[in-house]
Amino acid sequence: MDYFIELLFSGLTRGSIYALIALGYTMVYGIIGLINFAHGEIYMIGAFTAFIVATVLSIYGFPLIAIVIIAGIAAVVWSSSYGYTIEKIAYKPLRHAPRLSPLISAIGMSIFLQNYVLLAQTSDFLPFPRLIPDFPFMEPIAHIVGSTDLVILVTTVIVMVALTFIIKFTLIGKAMRATSQDRTMATLVGINVNRVISATFIIGSGLAAIGGLLIASHIGQINFYIGFLAGIKAFTAAVLGGIGSIPGAVLGSLILGLTESFATGYVSSDYEDVFAFSLLVLILIFKPSGLLGKATNQKV
Amino acid sequence: MGLLKELKKGVLISLWFVFLTFPVMVIKVDPIARTVVWRWANALYMAVGTFFIYFLVQFFLRKKENRKETNDSKEQTLSFIHRILQDRLQRNILIGVVAVVAVFFPQFLSAYQTNVMTTALMYVVLGLGLNIVVGLAGLLDLGFVAFYAVGAYTYALLNLHFGLGFWAVLPIGGLIAATFGILLGFPVLRLRGDYLAIVTLGFGEIIRLILENWGQFSKGPSGISNISRPGFFGIEFSLQSSIIYTYYLMVLLVLVTIFVVNRLQDSRLGRAWIALREDEIACQAMGIDKRKTKLVAFSLGAFWAGIMGVMFAAKTTFVNPASFTFLESAIILSIVVLGGMGSIVGVLFGALILILMPEYLRALSQYRMLAFGAILVCMMVFRPQGLISNIRRTYTFKKKTTSSLCR
Numbered sequence: 117m118d119y120f121i122e123l124l125f126s127g128l129t130r131g132s133i134y135a136l137i138a139l140g141y142t143m144v145y146g147i148i149g150l151i152n153f154a155h156g157e158i159y160m161i162g163a164f165t166a167f168i169v170a171t172v173l174s175i176y177g178f179p180l181i182a183i184v185i186i187a188g189i190a191a192v193v194w195s196s197s198y199g200y201t202i203e204k205i206a207y208k209p210l211r212h213a214p215r216l217s218p219l220i221s222a223i224g225m226s227i228f229l230q231n232y233v234l235l236a237q238t239s240d241f242l243p244f245p246r247l248i249p250d251f252p253f254m255e256p257i258a259h260i261v262g263s264t265d266l267v268i269l270v271t272t273v274i275v276m277v278a279l280t281f282i283i284k285f286t287l288i289g290k291a292m293r294a295t296s297q298d299r300t301m302a303t304l305v306g307i308n309v310n311r312v313i314s315a316t317f318i319i320g321s322g323l324a325a326i327g328g329l330l331i332a333s334h335i336g337q338i339n340f341y342i343g344f345l346a347g348i349k350a351f352t353a354a355v356l357g358g359i360g361s362i363p364g365a366v367l368g369s370l371i372l373g374l375t376e377s378f379a380t381g382y383v384s385s386d387y388e389d390v391f392a393f394s395l396l397v398l399i400l401i402f403k404p405s406g407l408l409g410k411a412t413n414q415k416v
Numbered sequence: 417m418g419l420l421k422e423l424k425k426g427v428l429i430s431l432w433f434v435f436l437t438f439p440v441m442v443i444k445v446d447p448i449a450r451t452v453v454w455r456w457a458n459a460l461y462m463a464v465g466t467f468f469i470y471f472l473v474q475f476f477l478r479k480k481e482n483r484k485e486t487n488d489s490k491e492q493t494l495s496f497i498h499r500i501l502q503d504r505l506q507r508n509i510l511i512g513v514v515a516v517v518a519v520f521f522p523q524f525l526s527a528y529q530t531n532v533m534t535t536a537l538m539y540v541v542l543g544l545g546l547n548i549v550v551g552l553a554g555l556l557d558l559g560f561v562a563f564y565a566v567g568a569y570t571y572a573l574l575n576l577h578f579g580l581g582f583w584a585v586l587p588i589g590g591l592i593a594a595t596f597g598i599l600l601g602f603p604v605l606r607l608r609g610d611y612l613a614i615v616t617l618g619f620g621e622i623i624r625l626i627l628e629n630w631g632q633f634s635k636g637p638s639g640i641s642n643i644s645r646p647g648f649f650g651i652e653f654s655l656q657s658s659i660i661y662t663y664y665l666m667v668l669l670v671l672v673t674i675f676v677v678n679r680l681q682d683s684r685l686g687r688a689w690i691a692l693r694e695d696e697i698a699c700q701a702m703g704i705d706k707r708k709t710k711l712v713a714f715s716l717g718a719f720w721a722g723i724m725g726v727m728f729a730a731k732t733t734f735v736n737p738a739s740f741t742f743l744e745s746a747i748i749l750s751i752v753v754l755g756g757m758g759s760i761v762g763v764l765f766g767a768l769i770l771i772l773m774p775e776y777l778r779a780l781s782q783y784r785m786l787a788f789g790a791i792l793v794c795m796m797v798f799r800p801q802g803l804i805s806n807i808r809r810t811y812t813f814k815k816k817t818t819s820s821l822c823r
Binding site: 150151161164165167168169171172175190194197198201205206209210213214215216217218219220221223224225226227228229230231232233234235236237242243245344348351352355386387389390393394396397400401404 | 432433435436437439440441443444445447448450451452458550554556558603604606607610611613614615617618619621622625626629742743746749750753782783785786788789790791792793796797800
């Protein structure tokens with residue numbers, strides 16, 4: 117039973133991380149109908165920025181709490197800036213191009229960013245500093261649920277609540293919903309669509325950076341390639357839940373996280389990624405609109 | 417006029433990029449030795465570099481705008497290579513020169529050069545295969561390398577267990593890859609373009625992961641070695657002459673591929689692909705079986721990839737899953753996009769540029785993947801039709817009174 121609970125929590129932790137990344141995919145898709153292939157790379161850059169800042173601060177002897185806060189803010193700021201810039205360079209000029217063009221551009225961006233980090237930093241796995249200490253009150257159940265898992269789950273819940281608040285009640289959130297429903301109409305009622313798209317990229321990238329920071333301190337090492345797999349899996353989760361739907365992305369991520377966790381726990385860990393990819397292929401074949409997505413008919 | 421404003425904008429943008437690249441470019445930490453290296457010079461390079469790139473980009477964007485305006489009034493200007501290809505005499509001279517170079521290439525240059533050229537020619541065929549899927553039929557396939565892997569492992573395994581030779585496996589490898597293409601194609605071809613891209617990417621990864629993990633079947637990450645080289649009526653070759661033989665074989669395969677793809681492009685099927693790429697619904701309304709047409713495109717693309725897989729295994733005599741990563745698919749896609757989607761000459765040039773350039777500019781080979789990524793983005797932004805774009809066959813209706821009707 118302990119093993120089952122351990123797997124359950126490990127699945128929930130994974131799922132929360134996927135959710136943080138998947139939200140970026142699903143928000144961007146909801147607004148401009150583009151699979152932002154470079155999103156995984158933004159998550160990787162968030163993790164790298166956090167790593168660099170945290171290591172520098174810890175070398176200069178800052179206290180742990182300051183390191184966590186500064187590294188977290190730095191990761192979010194830089195990732196958002198990257199997201200904003202990438203949109204301006206690679207997607208904005210292609211807004212009226214055929215469908216395949218922005219996708220190819222996004223793939224190019226993803227390869228470019230991976231190699232940029234590889235060349236500027238290193239190809240080795242780097243040890244990520246421990247940012248989350250073992251809480252004393254977690255002692256009795258530490259063998260089932262680690263302190264890091266707890267922090268990840270709590271942070272994810274807080275971020276989700278904040279995001280829901282932004283989208284439901286703020287002006288920019290309303291503008292986002294309007295833009296995703298009908299871009300032309302949104303322009304007509306005076307919404308600056310370019311600003312809404314930039315805001316979407318910034319928020320999505322910020323969420324990915326939080327995910328990057330959390331997963332890096334959970335796993336304890338990073339490398340330039342982590343964005344690829346995480347990106348694909350988060351995309352799987354977004355599609356599973358129904359791409360474009362925010363609750364769908366969270367639901368899909370939790371299902372994917374639990375599936376992976378139980379599959380590796382009870383079947384075999386060699387094929388962990390195969391499970392995720394097979395799940396993706398199966399969903400797209402049988403229910404391309406996802407669990408909570410709406411099937412749209414193409415009108416001529 | 418507005419120069420000062422432009423300069424100011426350029427400075428602001430370069431400052432933004434210095435900020436953006438600051439943590440990754442400037443700081444380098446060693447977490448084990450606990451040292452920090454501040455590389456301030458990089459920030460300076462970044463500032464100067466982005467400042468100039470900004471003006472370069474502005475220049476190109478303006479050129480693109482101008483071209484758009486002039487195109488409306490004038491007829492489409494043909495690129496240099498197209499002018500050569502349209503003139504019969506010039507075209508024959510060009511073909512003659514290329515043929516002479518191709519035939520005498522291994523005589524004048526070392527085995528190493530020949531080997532490099534063989535690799536480049538393999539990418540030409542791979543590019544042409546993917547060109548059927550992406551360029552003609554408009555299906556973005558990001559898992560093309562899976563079929564390449566299927567071909568390579570078919571030869572490797574058949575050679576290992578049954579001792580089958582290169583020539584026997586060449587068609588088998590192609591057919592098995594094509595079968596995989598159909599197997600994957602059946603369920604996923606209903607999907608829209610971008611979903612298809614992700615599913616094919618997932619499929620490519622599944623194949624690689626299976627090859628990596630299913631030890632008894634594929635010998636896992638260590639791969640299969642000692643695969644026989646291509647034979648020629650049982651004659652034993654030395655390594656040197658075998659390389660030359662492989663080269664000529666590859667030239668032959670390229671010619672066959674170009675011939676087949678060219679014929680396909682102008683056939684009923686080829687026109688159906690292009691129609692499907694442009695508008696699926698209109699295409700169905702015209703009575704084209706969407707599913708069948710897509711499946712044929714998919715399986716034909718896979719067929720060429722399978723054949724090249726067999727060739728790859730025979731050339732290197734060793735296969736392992738590390739040769740078939742997503743980056744390989746990305747390289748082949750870059751070739752097609754750089755050359756010009758749907759254009760055979762374009763793919764030829766694209767493959768030669770992308771494979772030979774990093775080979776001869778060794779110092780730059782480190783930046784190869786960085787350049788591939790940048791190429792994909794820049795091509796899409798500045799020149800989506802590729803270096804040598806495909807010219808649509810147009811029927812020109814000539815009468816004394818009316819001038820011409822294009823498209």
